Amino acid sequence: MPLRYTLRQLEYFVAVGETGSIAAASQQVNVSSPSISAGISQLEEELGVKLFVRYHAQGLTPTLAGRKLLDHAQTVLRQAAALRDLAGDLSGSIRGPLAIGCLSTFAQIVLPGLRRSFVEQHGEVRISQVEADQAELFSLLRQAKIDLALSYDLDLPADLLFFPIVALPPLVAISEDHPLAELSEVSVQQLAPYPMVLLDLPLSSDYFLSFFAKAGLRANIAERTRDMAVMRSLVANGFGYSIVNVRPLHDVAPDGKPMRFIPLTGRPRPMTLGLMMGKGTERTRLHRAFISHARDWIEAQSSQLLGTDP
Structure with missing residues (x-):
């Protein structure tokens, strides 16, 4: 007798297997938790095996059968996606x-x-x-x-x-009342004595700090944040300047305070x-x-x- 399961049920199964919980899987595939639970129950009934064991502290853990089937289910979904893409190519859509x-x-x-x-x-x-x-x-x-x-x-x-x-040269983000705010361009030598708000993201922070290292200087890091909006508000409120490559649509921080963006001199490498x-x-x-x-x-x-x- 042929098996009767759907790609959607396999998608729910893989999402739960990858995330470890129905709630997280629900967010990943943008489907309600009850629908995912029902889909997995139907898949278990059709396949005749239990796919997950529930632990209160650890969420859902795949059974031995579930772990073996998870790799195959991921492969089936990839092949189904490739088939859909090929059909789109052949149809010109x-x-x-x-x-x-x-x-x-x-x-x-x-x-x-x-x-x-x-x-x-x-x-x-x-x-x-x-x-x-x-x-x-x-x-x-x-x-x-x-x-x-x-x-x-x-x-x-x-x-x-x-x-x-598109190539994006670095810009210095600065508050309107900063001592360097009226300059048309600014160098790392001029910036070094002042406090810096570092956009502290992996790889990006090294890029920003490299401008100072190449000039034999060290940035005076006063604040660190991983959030672009927080960085802009810190700058606009006078906690320091920062360096960015993407300029916002408006020279206003999220809290409404004005700020400026000035080109960095010295031919720094653009992103x-x-x-x-x-x-x-x-x-x-x-x-x-x-x-x-x-x-x-x-x-x-x-x-x-x-x-x-x-």
């Missing part, structure tokens, strides 16, 4: 799910508008997004949890491809914003369409959105 990662420092500025403009042209595409730091994006791509990632050309590993879009994907990842028609669209959209928006023009 652009459709299906697309998981996009984005560096957290500029996700709020770039990704929502880019997503909206793409799905307006391709209504059968379903995009999901995740914001992360650079190291986390590398990991998500390698685990095939995302298809593409918007990020910088910063310490790129050999196993990832990078499609450059190049672009798209990353795994080298072994097949570029489907959907991937190619998104890469092309992202290039056109970001280049068109760069002056206003990213502050690349004076």
